[in-house]
Amino acid sequence: MTARLRPLSALFLASLLCACASTPSNQLGELPRTPTASIEQLLEQAAAASGEEAGLLRLSAADQAYRQQDIGRASSILQQVPMDSLKPAQQVFASTLAAELALARQKPKTALKALQHPSLEQLSALPVDLQIRSQLARARALEGSGQILNAARERVFIAPLLSGEAASQNQEAIWKLVSSLPLEQLQPTGDADLSGWLELARLTKTSATPDQQLSAIEAWRSANPSHPAARELPTDLQKVLQLAGQPLTHIALLLPAEGQLAQVSQALRDGFMAGHFAAQQAGQNPPKIDFYDSSRLSSLDDFYRQAQSAGVQLVIGPLEKPLVKQLASRPQLPITTLALNYADAGQQGPAQLFQFGLAAEDEAREVARRAWDDGMRRAVALVPESEWGDRVLAAFQQSWQANGGTLIAASRVSQPVELAQQIGDLFQLRQSEARAKRLQNTLGVPVSAQPTRRQDVDFIFLAATPQQARQIKPTLAFQYAGDVPVYATSHLFSGSNGTQDNDLNGIRFCETPWLLNSSDALRQQVSSQWPQAGGSLGRLYAMGLDAYRLAPRLSQLKALPDTHVEGASGALSLAPDQRVQRQLPWAEYRDGQVQPLPASGI
Template sequence: MIASLRPLSILGLSALLAACAGQHGSGLGELPSSPPGSIAQLLQQAEQSKPQQALLLRLSAADQALQQHDLAQAQRILDALPLDTLAPAQQMFASTLSAELALARQKPKSALQALQHPSFARLGELPMTQQARSRLARAGALELDGQTLEAVRERIALAKLLDARHSQDNHETIWRLLSGLSSERLDGIADTERELAGWKQLLKLTRSNASPARQVADIAQWQAANPQHPAALQLPLAVVQLQEIANRPLTHVALLLPSQGQLASVASALRDGFLAAHYQSGARGELKISLHDSSQLNNLDAFYRQARSEGVELVVGPLEKPLVNQLSQQAQLPIPTLALNYSEGRQEGPPQLFQFGLSAEDEAREVANRAWADGLRRAVALVPSGEWGERVLAAFRQDWEARGGSLLAAEHVDQPVQLAQQIANLLQLRDSENRARTLQAGLGSAVAAQPARRQDIDFVFLAATPAQARQIKPALSFQYAGDLPVYATSHLFTGSNDPARDRELSGIRFCETPWLLGSDGEGLRSQVVGQWPAAAGSLGRLYAMGADAYRLAPRLSQLQMAPGVRVEGLSGSLALAPGQRISRSLPWAEYRDGRLQRLEPSRQ
């Protein structure tokens, strides 16, 4: 949805950056002005004018049609212009219009191609307004094409051409684009790119595990060391909001988790991760954390009344889905609450309720994002039988098809004995065998034919347990599909690497929490694993989630006010999604000869 609105905002700013008429440079030619009259009147005047004036009038008419979002009319006018015979200034103007048209149609590659016209070698000779318009189109095309860092570089160059008002919009866009990048992508920015490196340094300070007060102090030191940097002269809105948070620190959080029942061990890991992050933050004396047992809870209303009377400012929990469902059905909550699970359904809950968990649906969407960024477009799916598998498949299908991908087929894995048949169905191997039998019957003699899988599949989406995955990958090879890329959720990873057993998984790419892929969170993971060795295995995901719940706690209002803000956590890169649910973006790894290999982030 956001991406579809960007071209319109580009067109709106382009209208304010309308080119000035006049001669510009030796042999550069004249730019069109903004003459009065409708599109029809301008085209009629062009019919009655000399050739050079007619060209300028038609360019003005095409520009006006574009600003009015009459894309078809603008395209017809541009198509009728002899681009190769125009003066360089007019070629750049027409090519910029073509790029803006392509952006309005969600075609960034076409826009970039239009902006590669040889005439742009002289862009610096045009008036600043036209330079800004062309560079703005290029920045928008790079962003829409997933070339985020290149879009940022273009906007840094663009900033020097903008007035104060548009410069601020550009400033915030640079921050938004960089905020969407993983820490690994940011680390790839060289210090020699001084202005871009300054943006990187500031962003990384906002992503540290320190308390908001410590972060604000570090940011002030960065400003003092970089007094002329654009972001130091005018801090991005998200940083200003962080300063406001630091000025209103949380003083009392209630941690509401069960100490008994089947969720007690899960709750214990979450609680230990939360408290470990608290001790590491240095805010021990500033924040009171009271522990409450949700397994003994009879009445949520009574709990909130007591918590409010004790000065609790935020509730973290509950974990139990029935309790989260109860909270989601309330119109209002007396205290802001970060639930550690998701309610059933997608209905809007009260404005004070935030929901955070290790959602399998997030991982399915992460697979769709990575596969699309890798240039894959046609998928088949293997998911477990049952309600969980249906939810994961539905999340993948919805996100994948919204991007324009095709889900060609899906199979639900249940009994291992059926696995060969299910994969054969998925790959349409039986169709190939039937064709061979038909040909053999027609010829009346034996035919040498090897079964062939369908050739229109780009990759397999896999959601499976480790045991299932160890059967599925060899079965794909047996069924003539060993070359098919497999993209999986984290559920196939036990949390520890066993090369002898995991060799069967070689070639599978999967998303996983930063915690289990080795990110240390400024030493927090090492401290936790040293005290609770189980945190090094699959339980580590829960310790990471508990630590991230602590990091989210003071920043919930910031996430509400600025939806583009992300918190770089140990369970993933966290952002606020619709319904006030915390969504996670995850790093990637691949099995190679049974060993894990961390993958480079995708461009997007």
Template sequence: MTACLRLFSAFCLAALLAACASSPSSSLGELPRTPDASIEQLLERADSSKSAAEAASLRLSAADMAYQQKDLPRAARILEQVSLDALKPAQQVFASTLAAELAMNRNQPKAALKALQHPSLQRLGELPEAQQVRTYTVHSAALEADGQQLAAVEQRVLLAPLLSGQAADANQNTIWALVAALPAEQLQPAANPVVSGWTSLALALKRAGTLEQQQAAIDAWRKQNPDHPAAVKLPEPLAKLKELTSEPLTKIALLLPQEGPLANVARALRDGFMAAHLQAQQSGQPTPDIQVYDSSKITSLDDFYRQAQAAGAQMVVGPLEKPLVKQLAAMAQLPLPTLAMNYADAGQKAPPQLFQFGLAAEDEAREVSRRARADGLVRAVAMVPSGEWGDRVLAAFRQDWESNGGTLLAAERIAQPVALAQQIADLLKLRQSEGRAKSLQETVGGDVAAQPSRRQDSDFLFLAATPQQAQQIKPTLNFQYAGDLPVYATSNLYSASGDVNQYNDMNGIRFCETPWLLDSNNPLRQQVVQQWPQAAGSLGRLYAMGVDAYGLAPRLGQLKALPDSRIEGLSGSLSINQSQRIERQLPWAEFASGQVKRLPDTPR
């Protein structure tokens, strides 16, 4: 009997403890269950319910069902009828998460983040793992879309322990992509040690120069952080980097024309390439042998590759001629990795061994878009030259600008000086202003003091022009009462001539330019200019491209394995896109009082 009483007492105590343990969850509430009913049935039950809490919960289930069925407008309409105050914390988290998901589907990350600021999110860790995964996922996506990469990393680090298999690998690869894209100054220690581990790994990779140094940096980091998730299993891009052969590049075939219309361009590229080679030798670095081939004499690319391979070449740099680059792009495979010094047609599929590098004007158009966006501008007007080049530049600017939320209000093709004033007046709707003043005079009678004014809905002018054209355009803007309109330009208007009068005519214009022409203190640039004085002028961009081609040649595999990594070159900050084209980001300067004033770099 006594034993039975003891057993009964123990049972009662266990029941009491269980009740105490369940009390927090009762205050937390339950998540909406997957109902065995249609959306219509759930809404009917909600309308007939006498309990506000039950009605809110039923509508929340219906809204989520509409979301899962991809009926996003209906999901939003139903969710708007749900009062968060009528829900318990678990359901509030669920509703806030769903609101954020719907906002992200409308490409409204700020609205998503606002939804995720609800106090109930503080209890997310008490909810089932499936809900935590859902909330962390949309939160990280919203932060990333809002430009808060490091905060997005923090959310994904919280998400990581809840995942397994392919989902875990994908999350880890995304974390790496986010931290690798951050500039070095943002890779600081964080409160979360796992986040700090990620940032220190990215910083170690950025500080390493060559492929071998990056491999060594990964090994050293893993020894220092043996229990970090990235040490246990490397993100896929770093695993690929480790797999890359460390066999040094010992011989390069440099394929450039020595005769014909591109001979002068090729000479500047070759001299820049060889200057970088000489500097590497003088600094004690291992350097490849360079064998120069004349592409203007080539009758068969297949024969050239056979000749280069027989001579021991491991890589080809060149050709420069666009027809030859298009021929290479049309091949299924190339015998050797090749860094072409020009681009095939946009959209032309290329073999995996072909990389393309050039001073593409489209890069600069996208750079203008990026800078203006960073400066908080939204509405643009544009002036570009007539012809195919101007069409390409305008198309590149328009695509990048509008895809990132900007508006292009109008565009003009630059005409001869006699028509320039009229074009600018049309672009800025100056004649409409004059017409309003005339109409007012007729209405009130007599003279009305009215100064013509430009359209006020434009934030800036995107300009692609020669120095001579820009010299006429900026004073005309001033004359046309539009001197206050910011002008953002490509490098074409910068002659690097030092002509103070020319620069004065362009005062206030901001433009992107190569580091080569904006940093006269670079030691290699100084050596090259001493040997070839023309490299200090606009031809310097070609010398810079030659220098950068030498730096890119041994690091193409690295850029391919780490698509978010960059090489700080003299023609720009270089990265590789999915089509294996080298893209440039450029520093900025402004004409001020007849001088060129360097501006802070655009945030990345």
């Protein structure tokens, strides 16, 4: 296979083919040699030396400290090496080492900055092992900064230089990257190898069952026999092939037909059956569906005995939280079950129990992820004064602080009349007004001063209904905080646009693909039959559809923790506790209209 070359890479190819670049030219300078001395001995020799020799010795010492995982010492030694005194090859070495040290400190953007040194333009003229080291550092830095597609491109570029275990590890890393991309990014590029990886990821994401994935993978391998993944499939895809050949033929749908949850249940059922009918129309052989009414359930044991005798392989439901908690308390279940709600947090269920729902906590964690990827670091929060608001705030705070973010303050909204006061307190406007008053008293003359908000807030985390959000955004502007970015959960979106949504302009929020993508053919078909599927109830239709899509993939999600299912309610993955987690796309209000946002890191 021929590697695609970047500008200035002709010398790089020559060095690769001729194997004559073990030492840079005199003009580029020597590279540090692999030392036999200790770090202390190298530093002693550097203190007695001068010029280029002293710099080389310190670079060797810093590199040795890095390899010993003494990051602090390596950084301290590297800082003693004046970059301007080094020759180009040594500058490349130092820049690469600086990037690796930044990555070790979880600072990928600092690593990228280090790899932007002008000396890197001559990387192709340097020994192959340094080229590999620099390029892999760049790939890791791109991945760490959220530039997933660029990270995959970097690894594809460097792949022809690798062999043995390093080549296999790089292939696994490429697959991990491309398989984590959303569908809209899995498009052909100008690079044949990268396009092949992206097409393989697209096929596995859009195949509904392991058997369909098997067929798609084999067809792809036949069409791309020289591609690296065709010669050696990634480990995850090898496991997919092992899971194929175990078709799901019989499902029990356990939902309440009566009571307070009847409307929710009906939307879930309609979405589930929409998936079933779509599979039939696509010429697939969908499983048989039996319906059971959980509102008339006398005993879970009786239900499972009845389902077992009917040949049911998978139960989807129940919806009622008390029933889910009962299932989670059992040591095992007779049939694999996908519950459509969650047991209490921390309640460890049996191996046969999976849990799926539209958890607001998922969205709070999604806000934390997106805001961090967008460069935000300091937050304040506005949530409803309720048990629901407490749960959402706790989930956001836990995820945000785990990323390294700071939650400066939080306020719980209850009465609209108190909103201005609460926002003023969040942004310390009263202190600003008090300072102006003290100044006026000191000077003895009127002082014209506009209150100023605190400047250490990067963004606001908002969890609110549409009505609350329409009050909050204008109040922020009134309280001199209208320029602060707002990141919100989906609860502020009613499912449709209206003139009153001008009050939401500028708010960024996560939402289900079902409601954001009104041009989706299946959504249009379902909404034509059930108009409410296009409004706020659409999230339940999407969840029902995704329950159908998850059914044949549960074993795969369990066996391959990094696997995602592209669903109507989000990109779905399985946490270690077998709870389905959702990652959602993003949108922003502009001129009262909802406009989709690109994925972070693009």
